[in-house]
Amino acid sequence: MVELTYGADKHGLICGYLFAEGHAGVPISLDETIEWFRALGHHGGSGFVWLHFNLTNASAEAWIERHLPVVPEFFQALREGSRSTRIEDANDTLVAVVNDVSFEFSFDPSEIETLWLNVGPHMAITARVHPLRSIDALRHSVRQGCCFDSSVAFLNHLMHDQGDVLVRIVRQATLQVDHVEDGLLLGRLKDKRAELGKLRRVLVRLQRLLAPEPGALFRLLRQPPPWLTSKDLEELRQATEEFSLVIRDLAELQERIKLLQEEIAARVGEQTNQSVFTLTVVTVLALPINIVAGLLGMNVGGIPLAQSPYGFWLIVIVVVTFTALAGYLALRRRD
Secondary structure: OOOOOOOOOOOOEEEEEEEOOOOEOEEOOHHHHHHHHHHHHHHOOOOEEEEEEEOOOHHHHHHHHHHOOOOHHHHHHHHOOOOOOEEEEOOOOEEEEEEEEEOOOOOOHHHEEEEEEEEEOOEEEEEEOOOEHHHHHHHHHHHOOOEOOOHHHHHHHHHHHHHHHHHHHHHHHHHHHHHHHHHHHOOOOOOHHHHHHHHHHHHHHHHHHHOHHHHHHHHHHHOOOOOOOHHHHHHHHHHHHHHHHHHHHHHHHHHHHHHHHHHHHHHHHHHHHHHHHHHHHHHHHHHHHHHHHHHHOOOOOOOOOOOOOOHHHHHHHHHHHHHHHHHHHHHHHHO
16 A cells, blocks of 8 residues: 555545554555445454545545544534634544644744544544644654554644644744844834734734633543543643643733833834924924014015114024023923
């Protein structure tokens, strides 16, 4: 058997693996999957199949519905508009909606995508529209010979991969925030507000989509399906706790960004006030000159000192005196 290449299957299968207890995953095709399920129904057995589908292929959803024992709740999750992270027990089958970042993530809010899962005792179905980092890391682990004793162990590994991706995102975002903060301390505010705003939008959307996940997992742990073992539940509990820590780090980083934005806004406001004050002082200082020049420039009779040989200097003294007085009053009010 040869592993299917990315996007090569006509029914949207990106990759498929058969896992036996204590053994690495073996690539499996859709036809072989159907035969394996038939043999499982007749003779029983252990192990599970992981199938990963690309939903941009129009025939993927129809093939899954026609040939695989997938619960209706999985298709409802695919078709509904809400993409909040959740995991629930549907007829002793785990149906999950997991949010992750796209493979080419560049801190853009539009690059947060969704992965749908249907996990049962002998089957794990994953489906997505765009390439995702967590599932790609999981595929790499499988190709390297990673073993899964059960489908829940597979789910736990995916949760850990998702947590690792989020930890790297938080670290990269923290480095960017550190860079902005260093620039702020040095007085360089150019483009910092836009950069912080973009980071905060990404983190807010991540937290909004991911925050329900720990709560949904804890609810599942209270009433798990009967086929989950105590070992699987303990590993799932650990993954949930680690994920909760990542969510907390996201919230703390958001708060830090908010404080930096407020500091930048205060400094920008201070600079604006200084500019307005400077413009006001210049206007006040120019006011006596403009008034006197306007009065003396009128073409009417009776202009004072028109015939005096010292008239110009007297007017200069008057203008300078009033300008100095206006400047003194303006600067004193500023102090």
